[in-house]
Amino acid sequence: MTIGINSTPSILRVRHVTARLGISRSAIYDWMDPKSPRYDSTFPKPIRLGRASIGWLSTDVEAFIELRIALRDGQ
Template identity: 35%
Template sequence: MPEVMRMTALSRSAIYGKADPKSHLYDPDFPRLIKLTAKSSGWVESEINEWLLKRIEQRNQQHNQRKAA
């Protein structure tokens, strides 16, 4: 969790919110957590990186659209 928080700049509650379909923060594109034990979960680093790259692509597309307008 600390590494996911560092990589995404999201709080613990925001990360769990993005993963929870019942949350108003839910993001269907956010990587799904992996249950490691009954009390611990993790994420695949490459999936977090892919999600971040998608956010960057979306930002750049929006910027380019505004620039073209």
């Protein structure tokens, strides 16, 4: 993945990802769980921040949104 000149990656916690995507916390964990019927292999992999905390790169979340838009538009 390439990062644009004006794009500075940051780490988003789950509450920011849910707000950005407009989905619930449980939907995120369903998308991450290969055993879930709602599993989505295109959803960004989280980064471990500590023993019990994870986050996502903002650039990965934005790329996921762009992919969803492209799929909707048939590109």
